[in-house]
Amino acid sequence: MNAIEINNVSKNFGDTLAVNDVSLKIPQGTIYGLLGPNGAGKSTIMKMLSTLITPTSGDIKIFNHDIKKNKKEIKKMISLVSDYTVLEEDLTPEENLKMFAIISGLKKEKYENKIKKLIEDFGLNIYKQKLTKHLSSGNKQKLNIARALVKSPKILLLDEPTNAIDVETSKFIREYIINENTLSNVTVLISSHYIWEIEQISSNIAVILNGKIAINEKTEKIYKEFDKIINMYEFKSDDVQKLKNIIDKLKNDKNIINIRNISKNKIIIESKEKILFDNDKKDISTKKINPNLEDIYSYIVKNS
Numbered sequence: 001m002n003a004i005e006i007n008n009v010s011k012n013f014g015d016t017l018a019v020n021d022v023s024l025k026i027p028q029g030t031i032y033g034l035l036g037p038n039g040a041g042k043s044t045i046m047k048m049l050s051t052l053i054t055p056t057s058g059d060i061k062i063f064n065h066d067i068k069k070n071k072k073e074i075k076k077m078i079s080l081v082s083d084y085t086v087l088e089e090d091l092t093p094e095e096n097l098k099m100f101a102i103i104s105g106l107k108k109e110k111y112e113n114k115i116k117k118l119i120e121d122f123g124l125n126i127y128k129q130k131l132t133k134h135l136s137s138g139n140k141q142k143l144n145i146a147r148a149l150v151k152s153p154k155i156l157l158l159d160e161p162t163n164a165i166d167v168e169t170s171k172f173i174r175e176y177i178i179n180e181n182t183l184s185n186v187t188v189l190i191s192s193h194y195i196w197e198i199e200q201i202s203s204n205i206a207v208i209l210n211g212k213i214a215i216n217e218k219t220e221k222i223y224k225e226f227d228k229i230i231n232m233y234e235f236k237s238d239d240v241q242k243l244k245n246i247i248d249k250l251k252n253d254k255n256i257i258n259i260r261n262i263s264k265n266k267i268i269i270e271s272k273e274k275i276l277f278d279n280d281k282k283d284i285s286t287k288k289i290n291p292n293l294e295d296i297y298s299y300i301v302k303n304s
């Protein structure tokens, strides 16, 4: 069953076409990564899904409910996490969660234990007496995600959830999301500029460019397809001078798109066409390597 179905949706803000005829089906229980440069339309899609704004044209279905006709039902199923400015600064973490539970129409017996567990799970126990405005940004974002989970949503929309968050907190948030997805089968749509984060967490990835979907595939399939298209090779040598000579030679080769220095004794090159190497070369090892998601994303952005 599809948790989310977006059919030919466009969104205009005056003259700006923020989302341009987007169609996307997100099966229940998947973690879907949404990638795209600044201004591509990611947040606009998230906001339309959470009923904050309405599409200019096209339709959206959430578990088969039309978003226009069943707004109230849909609001119960979806939580959106964007930046933590939505939190009430003059309330404690617990009060913030309670307030959100009440606004969401939850009964006390439904939210009381849930809030206790979330406060504990997110390590916010020690800040119980503190006002939210005195929490660090990482802890505010943890609270923001806990807030989204209070109503046990079926769909969690995460718009750059780890933006400006330290490594350990980002890791915690990622692991918590994976855990929720495994245990509660919550469907997750996550956008991030940290491509490695999307790479680690998502089973499917959509890339959006200028409001249009450029790629929408299972992550594994994206790797397979682009492995055939992108020609990347690694050159390794302990003889630094020899490696420098190779770089100088390759710089003038029209077939070479990109040369990257990885370390003193390793370079990675990208070429337009496949290269066959003479493997008998002494002191230099060469091999074809698989592009990672960052390479693939750059390729899509450059070539779309």
Ligand SMILES: Nc1ncnc2c1ncn2[C@@H]1O[C@H](COP(=O)(O)OP(=O)(O)OP(=O)(O)O)[C@@H](O)[C@H]1O
Binding pocket: 013, 016, 017, 018, 036, 037, 038, 039, 040, 041, 042, 043, 044, 045
């Ligand atoms: N309320 C609004 N009024 C006018 N234009 C808007 C509004 N919201 C978004 N836009 C425009 O729509 C386009 C898409 O913006 P959106 O915020 O969806 O992009 P994004 O992919 O989330 O970008 P980022 O990665 O920078 O957050 C941009 O050109 C943006 O300026």
